[in-house]
Amino acid sequence: MPTARLEHVNISVTDADRTADLVARLTGWHRRWEGPSLDNGRSIHLGDDRAYVAIHTSPRITGNFSKSVPMNHIGIAVDDLAAAEAIVSDAGLEPFNHGEYDPGPRSFYFYDWDGIEWEIVCYE
Structure with a gap:
């Protein structure tokens, strides 16, 4: 079976610098x-050498995205x-919905300024 890794996620926001x-x-x-992108927009690729979040904005993006249409949330693991x-x-x-679940990470969620939900987890 082939192995894979997530290379990037591309999201649209109203203020790319603020989110980045x-x-x-x-x-x-x-x-x-970072530089020009679709629809007279601008994108920032924020990450490390293996993966990143592409944060895109353009004049057509107005925010007020609906929860889970089509994405539920973005999860990021942190050390602290x-x-x-x-x-x-x-x-x-x-921050809201603090919890702990199998396989053991503690976590919380938050909505950013555009209504995108983020889950922050810690396995320590």
């Missing part, structure tokens, strides 16, 4: 590339859940 800055603070990832929660709160966003 938040995700960079949460993860320590860097801007691998309390520090991640502080970053989210400092950005003016509200």
Whole structure:
């Protein structure tokens, strides 16, 4: 059977810099590339040497996305859940649904400014 890994996820937001800055603070990832993109827009590829989140914005993107249409959430694993929660709160966003589940990560969720839901997990 072939092996695979997730190489990137592409999301649309109203303010690419704001989203990239938040995700960079949460993860320590860097801007691998940024520049012009579809629909007179701009994209930022934020990640590491193996994977990234493509954060796209254009004049046609107005926000107010509906939950789970078509995506439920984006999950990111961090080493320090309390520090991640502080970053989210400092950005003016509200963490919710704190929990722990099999196979053992502790987690919380938050919605960003565009209504995209993020799950932050910690396996330590």
